[in-house]
Amino acid sequence: MxxxxxxxxxxxxxxxxxxxxxxxxxxxxxxxxxxxxxxxxxxxxxxxxxxxxxxxxxxxxxxxxxxxxxxxxxxxxxxxxxxxxxxxxxxxxxxxxxxxxxxxxxxxxxxxxxxxxxxxxxxxxxxxxxxxxxxCNPWCREDAVYIPFEDQREEYVQNDSGLLFIGTPMNIVARPWSFDQFEPGVLEACLNLLQVSPQHQKDRRVDYLKRNNPVYISRVVSAMINSKDDRGVVTGKWEGDYKGGVNPSLWTGSGDILTQWAESGYKAVKYGQCWVFAAVMCTVMRVLGIPCRVVTNFNSAHDTNANLVIEEYYSETGQKLKHSADSIWNFHVWVECWMNRQDLGSVMDGWQVLDPTPQERSGGVFCCGPAPVKAIKDRRIDLFYDVPFVYAEVNADIHRIVVSEGRVVGHTRDTEKVGSLLCTKAVGLPRHQNITGDYKLIRSPYSTISSRSSTMSEDSTLISRGSSRGMVVVLALDKAPFAGEPVHFTVKVVNKQRVAKKIKVHLNAQAKEYNHNPSDTFWESHGVVELGPMQAKVFHQQILPAEYEDVVGDTVISLAVVLEDLTSHERTLASEEFNIASAQLSIQIADEDSIVPNKEQAAVVTFTNPFSHPVSGVLTVAGAGLIRGKVNFRMLPLRPGSSVSQRITFIPNKVGTKMLQARLTFSDINYTIRGFKMIAVRRA
Known part of the structure; x- marks a missing residue:
């Protein structure tokens, strides 16, 4: 036969x-x-x-x-x-x-x-x-990562572009990001990440056996995204210059980072900050089939002594001081992954917080999570993993303390600011979705505030109040600040007692990175106001563009007012932190309904100079599935108020919704302007 x-x-x-x-x-x-x-x-x-x-x-x-x-x-x-x-x-x-x-x-x-x-x-x-x-298979009901809605699977597994949100709650900045999970070399880099992890190198058999569990996989990935403890992907840097690497704000996607790491023999890529760590982790989890989304926590607490209290110190003239190991980041970015928690019971199934930014050790290594979002809301700090740490990030109180010559001369308590807004990209839409209610029982005061906030009213929660036995001070921004326009704000001073008062008023503005204490004062104002018994006075202030242009960019401004009763020397403080929104690059496409694979298309990117001086720089355009790599154009000096347009061409190679993104990096100031356009590529 x-x-x-x-x-x-x-x-x-x-x-x-x-x-x-x-x-x-x-x-x-x-x-x-x-x-x-x-x-x-x-x-x-x-x-x-x-x-x-x-x-x-x-x-x-x-x-x-x-x-x-x-x-x-x-x-x-x-x-x-x-x-x-x-x-x-x-x-x-x-x-x-x-x-x-x-x-x-x-x-x-x-x-x-x-x-x-x-x-x-x-x-x-x-x-x-x-x-x-x-x-992993989020379409399979028996899989621990099964998520029941097709639009969510498309968003959290298949979508290769998205938005990261930074800034402040009243002025949310949408930063485009290309997750690049289908770009050449990214799948292989993500699988190699598991192979070079300490868990795999220590015992390959045990690692392979445990890779059936998304809880285990997510902890391995959380640790491997940062370069602490292992051959991780990204090295963090939060201050100083970025020589020998890339300024974290210049990254536009995960693909360049992951492929550079893999092609270098697994040498950490320099440099990243929280949104870079989170976005790269989102790419890896989506590649592995685990639904993942990037989440921003505005006013995120880093509580080093686990007492749920963050102390902030100010001078008697309103200058913020570095006196505490605790800190408040204006925003902090992590990811959520969707999975069952068989180790905790089905009540904890669903979204889990994972934070690859190296802040604290968990199980001896720099990783965080998966912490069930439901456990954070219910304050189940007895559950795995790292629930107490994440709980503090969204729930700590702030004690603001005024000091003079080493003595405490005033203090206020704020129970609302920390975790005031948590958001992620909305499913299928290029805007943010408020998910604060998933984490906290209280309703976020920013739930109805758009990225260009409307004028604040007296009862708005977007104002800061300070109160002492004899005085009240209220500090309120009149509207969300915008580049090229004065920053308008209002100070209201109230005498709570039945005797006249003479009060010294100190106003102070400092620039700061999102996760640091402020630098030196760049604007200040001082004066004296007289108040009759039980009297209130309101006065308006502004910071002109020429006064803040040197500090604007990816920075935040810390604004504080301190009142001093010249008779009792009692101090009262109110403070607010805000960012100045910039104009976005405009991207226009002539015939959006005719975009099909393998056919050349054209787009026009336009920029208008909002500054009071000429600017020049480099325009960078990219888009996964639209452009291979990046395309750069040099922009010659442009006068204030003038506009310039650049035509670019691209050839789509994949069907689906793609993101074309543009970034203008100025050569003479530390400032970057971005823009993006969602493009529907249809079958021919």
């Missing part, structure tokens, strides 16, 4: 990519599939056909040194918790039989090899070898 010979195995790439919703990875040299769903392969035979009466097949699947061997059956009934292989008895082509390999919904993530062995009358005759990459 002629021997059964397997000539090769056809992985049916097109069908399997569509079945597993992995078409984005079509450029990978290895087939990419998702666990819990069947993979169809076709056995190409040489010579005689397959004879079910005398021939049988077995498949050996390998992950490292772990393996499972399964017979190929003729039953389509499979167990969701076991590896299975079968041939469809109703569609049996004996010359080129199709085999379905079904992985359990709890299989480990990784690159698998598989061997197909053919037996005739019990004797092995031939075999073939191939491999595939297995990811």
């Amino acid at each position: 002629e021997d059964l010979k397997i000539q090769n195995v056809n992985l049916e790439e097109s069908e399997n990519l569509e079945r597993h919703r992995t078409e984005g990875f079509s450029g990978s040299k290895t087939l990419v599939v998702r666990r819990g769903a069947p993979i169809r392969v076709t056995m190409q035979l040489q010579g005689r056909a397959f004879d079910p009466k005398i021939d049988s097949l077995r498949i050996k699947v390998l992950l490292g040194r772990l393996y499972v061997v399964m017979p190929v059956t003729f039953s389509k009934k499979v167990s969701p918790s076991l590896w299975n292989a079968y041939m469809d008895p109703e569609d049996l082509n004996l010359q080129s039989p199709s085999i379905f390999i079904s992985s359990p919904a709890s299989a480990a993530v990784g690159c698998y090899g598989f061997q197909l062995h053919a037996f005739t009358q019990g004797v092995k005759k031939t075999f073939a070898f191939s491999k595939f990459i297995l990811l």
Whole structure:
């Protein structure tokens, strides 16, 4: 009898990519599939056909040194918790039989090899070898990362671009970011991240076994994104210059970072800050099939002594001082990943906080989470992982203390500012979604405030109040500040007592990075006001563009007012921190309805100079699935109020919604202006 010979195995790439919703990875040299769903392969035979009466097949699947061997059956009934292989008895082509390999919904993530062995009358005759990459499957109900809504799966797994939110709650800045999960080299870098992790290097067998659990995977990734403790992806830097690396504010996507890290032999990329760490982690988790979104916590507390109190110190003239190890970041960015928590019970299923920015050690390494969002809201600080730390980030109180010659001369308490707004990109829309209610029982005061806030009223929560036994001071910005316009604000002073008062008023403005104490004062004003018994006075102030232009950029302004009763020397403080929104680059496309793959398109990027002096710089344009790499244009000096336009061309290579983003980096001032355009690429 002629021997059964397997000539090769056809992985049916097109069908399997569509079945597993992995078409984005079509450029990978290895087939990419998702666990819990069947993979169809076709056995190409040489010579005689397959004879079910005398021939049988077995498949050996390998992950490292772990393996499972399964017979190929003729039953389509499979167990969701076991590896299975079968041939469809109703569609049996004996010359080129199709085999379905079904992985359990709890299989480990990784690159698998598989061997197909053919037996005739019990004797092995031939075999073939191939491999595939297995990811988590949020479309599979039995998978721990199953998320039940298709629009959320599209947003949190498939979307390769998005928005990161920075700034302040009253002036939210949307920063475009390209997650790049389908760009060349990114999938391989994400899988290599697991391979070079300390957990894998210490015990590969145990690491492979644990990779079935998204809780375990997410902790490994959280630690590996930062370069503390391991061969992680990004080195953080928060002050000084960025020589030898890239200023964190200049990164526009994860692809450049991940591929640079992998191609350098896993040397950490310089430099990142919180939004870079979070965005890169979001890319890795989406690649691995775990739903992920980037979250911003405005006014985020770093409570070093775990007492849920952050102390802030001010001089008697309103200058903010560095006297405390605790700090408030104007914003802090982390990620949430969607998963079941079998270790905690189903009540804690859903979104989990993971923070790859190195702040505190967890389990001996710099990582954070997964901390269930529900546990943070319910103050379940007894649960894994790092719930107390995240709880403090959104719930600490602020004690503001005025000191003079080493003595405390005034203080106020603020229970509302920390965690005042948490937001993420809305599903399918280029705007932010308020998710504060997921974390806190109270309603965020910023829930109805747009990025260009309207004028504040007396009862607005966007004002700062200070009160002492004899005085009240209220500090309120009249509207959200915008570059090129004066910063208008109002100070209201109230005498609470039935005697006249003479009060010294100190106003002070300092620039600061989002996560630092302010630098020196760049604007101040001092005066004296006289108040009759129980009298209130309101006066208006402004900071002119020429006075703040040297400190504007990706900075925040700390504004404070201190009242001093010249009789009792009692002090009262109110403070507010704000950013100055900049104009965005305008991107226009002539015929948006005719954009199809492989056809050249054109866009026009326009900039208007809002400053009081000429500016020049470099315009950078990028877009995953639209432009390979980046395109740079030099902008000659542009007079104040003048506009300039640049035509660019691009050729889409993928169907779907893509982001074209532009960045103008000025050469003479530390300032960057951005813009983005969502583009729908339709099938031809």
